[in-house]
Amino acid sequence: MKIVVIGGTGLIGSKVVEKLRAHGHEALPASPNSGVNTLTGEGLAEALAGAQVVIDVSNSPSFADDDVMEFFTTSTRNLLAAETEAGVIHHLALSIVGSDGLPNSGYMRAKVAQERLIRDGDVPFTIIHATQFFEFVRGIADQATKDGVITVSTGAVQPIAAEDVATAVARGAVAEPAGDVEIAGPEKFGMDHFVTTALGHFGDERAIIRDPDALYFDTVIDEHSLVPADGAATLYGITLDAWLAQQD
Numbered sequence: 001m002k003i004v005v006i007g008g009t010g011l012i013g014s015k016v017v018e019k020l021r022a023h024g025h026e027a028l029p030a031s032p033n034s035g036v037n038t039l040t041g042e043g044l045a046e047a048l049a050g051a052q053v054v055i056d057v058s059n060s061p062s063f064a065d066d067d068v069m070e071f072f073t074t075s076t077r078n079l080l081a082a083e084t085e086a087g088v089i090h091h092l093a094l095s096i097v098g099s100d101g102l103p104n105s106g107y108m109r110a111k112v113a114q115e116r117l118i119r120d121g122d123v124p125f126t127i128i129h130a131t132q133f134f135e136f137v138r139g140i141a142d143q144a145t146k147d148g149v150i151t152v153s154t155g156a157v158q159p160i161a162a163e164d165v166a167t168a169v170a171r172g173a174v175a176e177p178a179g180d181v182e183i184a185g186p187e188k189f190g191m192d193h194f195v196t197t198a199l200g201h202f203g204d205e206r207a208i209i210r211d212p213d214a215l216y217f218d219t220v221i222d223e224h225s226l227v228p229a230d231g232a233a234t235l236y237g238i239t240l241d242a243w244l245a246q247q248d
């Protein structure tokens with residue numbers, strides 16, 4: 001089966017391409033580096049010719065509110081139109097658990113807009129809502145850093161390894177379109193615990209302040225904002241400790 005992976009050079013995309021190829025599929029990584037640009041439409045028709053499935057694991061190069069909204073809406077419109085033209089029978093995109101409950105975050109608003117376009121479109125779809133990737137922990141710390149001090153939320157997270165996300169995406173792409181589904185890691189704890197544990201392991205010596213009102217990408221998060229409801233998600237196995245041990 002020919003499967004086009006938009007964002008196939010990225011963190012998740014490169015692992016998805018590897019897994020699909022290992023299972024005998026023709027996985028084509030597509031991104032600006034290989035002449036395919038979903039924002040401008042460049043190279044899309046050629047890449048999608050003969051494809052049955054398109055996976056979208058691309059990400060906006062800029063997280064500024066207007067840029068990220070423009071990226072996910074224009075890219076998704078271009079992609080869905082090209083898929084209809086090419087006769088693609090399954091569009092799979094990666095989004096975030098809790099995206100629709102955090103309207104103060106420009107990034108979440110853009111992901112919700114992306115999801116809406118997919119649901120309202122003509123191509124049968126799967127939207128996998130994942131929790132935060134372990135690999136994203138430095139990004140979380142950096143956006144919470146001011147004057148060298150990290151002020152991090154105590155709200156709950158249930159992070160997942162990129163390896164497990166890629167497994168879920170690759171499995172989802174070769175299955176029937178499933179609508180909206182959720183995936184998460186095996187353990188739930190505070191974002192403060194996540195950041196403190198990982199940065200401690202990496203020898204990052206920034207001071208950390210725990211604050212329930214600290215902003216996470218412009219929004220306050222609580223015990224429920226970023227984690228799936230009990231029983232709602234498929235849970236994957238790699239723990240934070242196991243992932244940290246793999247980073248040495």
Ligand SMILES: NC(=O)c1ccc[n+]([C@@H]2O[C@H](COP(=O)([O-])OP(=O)(O)OC[C@H]3O[C@@H](n4cnc5c(N)ncnc54)[C@H](OP(=O)(O)O)[C@@H]3O)[C@@H](O)[C@H]2O)c1
Pocket residue numbers: 006007008009010011012013030031032033034036037038039040056057058059060061094095096097111129130131132133136
């Ligand atoms: N970070 C998290 O914790 C988290 C949690 C849940 C869901 N997600 C979602 O996961 C997805 C993938 O994230 P990631 O961390 O794997 O991304 P990433 O490593 O930043 O990779 C981004 C990919 O997008 C491609 N891209 C950029 N501009 C493009 C364009 N105009 N046309 C086509 N492709 C373009 C890049 O291609 P080049 O290499 O050619 O530049 C790259 O392959 C995102 O949609 C994100 O919202 C993230």
